[in-house]
Amino acid sequence: MCDQNGEFVFVLPGWEGSATDSRVLRNVVSRPYGLRVPKGFLASYREERYHLSDWRGVGNASTTAREFFNMKHSSARNVIERAFRLLNGRWAILRGKSFYPIQVQCRTITECFLIHNLITREMGIGAMLDVPDEENSASVGLDGDHIEFVESSKEWTKFRDDLAVEMFTRWQRA
Template sequence: MSRNAFGRLCQILENTGGLRPTRHLTVSEQVAIFLSVLVHHKKNYVVKHDFNVRPDYQWEGSAADGRVLRDSLSRSTGLKVPPGMYYLCDNGYANGEGFLTPYRGVRYHLKEWDRGGGGPQNARELFNLRHAAARNVIERSFGLLKTRWGILRSPSYYSIDVQSCIVVACCLLHNYVRMEMPDDPLESEVLEEPNNGNGPNIDFVSSIETTTAWTAWHENLAANMYAEWLHR
């Protein structure tokens, strides 16, 4: 973050956010410390927290994604898919309501399209191509966030609620940097890294059941997308 962008951020937090100087720290010092924690994940700021609070882990890191998602969906306060929305998933998940997966056995990864063979030949190929492109953008976005904010790259001992606020804060600050610094060197560096959307293609345990209604919606989406593409 440039010096000017930092100064404007401090003004926004003071004038709009209500941040005030304390007895020992100015507003700019408070903001600098907070940014330092986010960027470097300096654990010396949370040593007391680490010793007094027992980490609240629901699943160990080796648990299959499908099991974690199934558990999240089954909880009364768990993951909810907003009406009319859906999550983009790889084919390790079942094509259930609210979760949009690619077609199996059809060209998918972007590097497969780079090898030639022409453009999409049918609705399923076009759907998979656009699914892979969208997934590539998402993966790059997460990669950029984790590159900028070190606190997102390592295990956290904060509560789940605090971790959620940290992620939101990182996203808001990232958007602020993009507005204030159109020529962000970090973003250019991440975008230059090769990424063909060729991530792991592992079949995990299906987390949700496929429904006839959702399958029909999925097929109609692909068909309408292809028809629009043909008449472009």
């Protein structure tokens, strides 16, 4: 997990590359000292345009609140993808097959993340991530209220729908 500046805030090495995001997330939030995710985790809309490339070019602007929400969601997802590309580009040991024992691999991965964060913080590499500014990004969370398990709920689906409409309406006015 990384923040808007491309600094990693939670790392759990040791999962195989084929593990799905939802499987890892379910495991991480169920651990006694696992990731504390503020309530408000919102998934994108299915069967709507999602990838940023879908909106490139003249005449491809969002036409619905759901599309607009997905565009912003995709933009936030690009931050983590770019952070991983920077990390893998910087540390060759992360790119290839490793023959070290799994404990050594996990420590090495964690150390690469820590040094990546130090470089990002001290040298301003996060500015290269082309992160959306705070004014145009949505942040949701409740103080002291964290996700204990992952499941869909009608309340959060309605909240996401309302948020998408509000974001789209503001964007149209601008």
